[in-house]
Amino acid sequence: MVCQTRSNLTERIKEISANSLEDMKTILPIFFVAVFVSTLLELYVPEEIIFTLLGKNLLLAIPLATVAGIILPIPRYATYPIAYALFDKGAGVGVIFSLISGEVILGSLERDVMEFKFFGWKSYVLRLGLCTAFVIMGGFLIEILA
Amino acid sequence: MIDILNITIGRFLRSLPILLLAIIVARVLNSYLSRGLVENLRKRRLRETLSVVALAGLVTPGPLACYLPLLRVLRKTGFPLSLIVAFITAQTLVGPMRLFLEVAYFGAWFYAYRVVISFIIAISIGAIYHLLERRISF
Numbered sequence: 296m297v298c299q300t301r302s303n304l305t306e307r308i309k310e311i312s313a314n315s316l317e318d319m320k321t322i323l324p325i326f327f328v329a330v331f332v333s334t335l336l337e338l339y340v341p342e343e344i345i346f347t348l349l350g351k352n353l354l355l356a357i358p359l360a361t362v363a364g365i366i367l368p369i370p371r372y373a374t375y376p377i378a379y380a381l382f383d384k385g386a387g388v389g390v391i392f393s394l395i396s397g398e399v400i401l402g403s404l405e406r407d408v409m410e411f412k413f414f415g416w417k418s419y420v421l422r423l424g425l426c427t428a429f430v431i432m433g434g435f436l437i438e439i440l441a
Numbered sequence: 442m443i444d445i446l447n448i449t450i451g452r453f454l455r456s457l458p459i460l461l462l463a464i465i466v467a468r469v470l471n472s473y474l475s476r477g478l479v480e481n482l483r484k485r486r487l488r489e490t491l492s493v494v495a496l497a498g499l500v501t502p503g504p505l506a507c508y509l510p511l512l513r514v515l516r517k518t519g520f521p522l523s524l525i526v527a528f529i530t531a532q533t534l535v536g537p538m539r540l541f542l543e544v545a546y547f548g549a550w551f552y553a554y555r556v557v558i559s560f561i562i563a564i565s566i567g568a569i570y571h572l573l574e575r576r577i578s579f
Contacts, residue, residue, distance in 0.1 A: 392555060395543075410529065441550070
């Protein structure tokens with residue numbers, strides 16, 4: 296009994312290690328590129344542009360950040376360094392919320408294809424539309440609350 | 442260019458421990474999370490389950506693609522689409538792995554706000570689907 300439990304635990308640890316390594320192989324290079332992009336943003340993008348696009352006019356900035364999060368090919372977790380660079384440049388918290396939340400609305404290709412196939416195009420399109428609208432509203436809400 | 446690379450490597454190395462911890466914790470949680478939790482929700486009432494499902498989505502780690510086959514089976518056995526969509530929405534918007542990165546970058550308050558707002562978003566979208574399910578055939 297003890298042997299079986301130990302064997303199960305060993306198996307599980309092996310599985311967790313293998314999966315974690317697999318994740319690291321995918322995420323770490325992407326994360327490095329994201330940090331590089333954020334450094335470039337910080338050093339080369341003038342603050343005026345950030346303020347114009349994502350700063351003063353929240354009515355424009357929050358929807359813009361949501362759409363940017365959705366359409367820009369920013370990989371999973373790589374949004375954070377970029378969002379932080381924008382935050383550091385003075386972008387509002389609602390804009391950061393919208394960018395981070397917008398990034399996950401469209402997921403990986405395999406996830407989107409599976410969702411589309413399993414639950415139908417109507418459900419997929421409606422969920423994307425509703426998510427976009429609610430993330431924009433959430434951006435305004437967090438701007439008021441924070 | 443060398444300066445930019447130096448800054449990038451420095452920042453990358455500072456974030457690395459948090460990122461590695463996040464990846465491992467997410468995988469540990471993923472390994473121990475019972476899939477029976479989702480199946481048990483079928484037995485409860487829709488109004489009650491919407492918030493439970495959204496909550497389950499918020500704490501479920503790992504990529505959504507891992508759970509989609511299970512959700513498909515639940516859908517085929519009569520699980521309402523509104524609950525599935527609430528789970529998908531909550532799971533994609535927030536995840537335990539994001540906790541480490543968001544707290545490190547923007548502070549705990551930002552993560553707390555995002556969790557609460559994402560929870561509300563998931564419930565709202567689930568509720569809209571519940572209303573539409575009666576009128577539209579998905």
